[in-house]
Amino acid sequence: MTAEPILTISGLNVDYGTGANGVRALRDIDLTLHRGEVLGLAGESGSGKSTLAYAVTRLLSPPGVITGGDVHYHRPGGGEPVDILSLTPDELRAFRWQELSIVFQGAMNSLNPVHTVHSQLTDVLTAHRPGMRAAERTARAEELLTLVGISADRLAAYPHQLSGGMRQRVMIAMALALEPEIVIMDEPTTALDVVMQRQILRKLVELRERLSFSVVFITHDISLLIEFSDRIAIMYGGRIVEQAGAAEIYRDPRHPYSDGLLHSFPALHGPRRELTGIPGSPPHLSAMPTGCAFHPRCGKAFEPCAERVPALAPPDAGQDREVACWLHH
Structure with a gap:
């Protein structure tokens, strides 16, 4: 894997509906997929994962609408980036499957x-x-x-x-x-048993190594991502709250939500550990909490969490990871 970007998303916002009845499903998403990389996207149902996939591929169904931001595809060998959000219908038809393809949620049906x-x-x-x-x-x-x-x-x-x-x-x-250069997979193994899930993932890893395409793999099961992703981005309430290398997320999750996801599934190796899970439920898009959206469910919340939204930034200078949490800023 190289550091060369193949897909860059900047300040992406998506709303469902307009006017007083509209709700914001994605909020200022910044994300980069590198050439040859497997980028995992994890989070509970309703966190915005599939909305992000459909926004990037221009497949949002009404009343979904992209209200801001940029999505650029960088062709192999350089040249001007392709502004996906500005493609005409004919250009978009030629672009999809040729440069970027998607395996839909519930793909086997x-x-x-x-x-x-x-x-x-x-x-x-x-x-x-x-x-x-x-x-x-x-x-x-x-x-x-x-x-x-x-x-x-x-x-x-x-x-x-x-x-x-x-x-x-x-x-x-x-x-x-x-x-294609990029394949987006939206929870492609959800309806399969765990044995078949592993077979599909092994085949996917083998194909990626053989064909050198980049992958965005979306799932609510972070344990799958840790096994074969290069990097993982964690989504909550329409925002990215943490992104880092898969091994870093596993060993040292910095956001309490990431830590909660990791402790929601049993470890197959090592000492037995207690499953703690995450209390409460994800917020409804029409009634988002003020400040950090996770603070009503967070056991480590303190004064600024309910008042101000933390920026997604490196927790320590020089680190190649980002977290949106007042504990680290």
């Missing part, structure tokens, strides 16, 4: 039940590679299935004839069809 795997894998090739002959598209579809560990003879199968894990891998194959 995203396949069309009345079309074969062959039809759905070759559809993206037909749209983006009009010069390819039918035989070439079929050969590429067979190659993609083999790439994700599925026999090429399953091309003729319908989705209901595949297991959940196989359908999930077909969706991953579809996302890799045009060899």
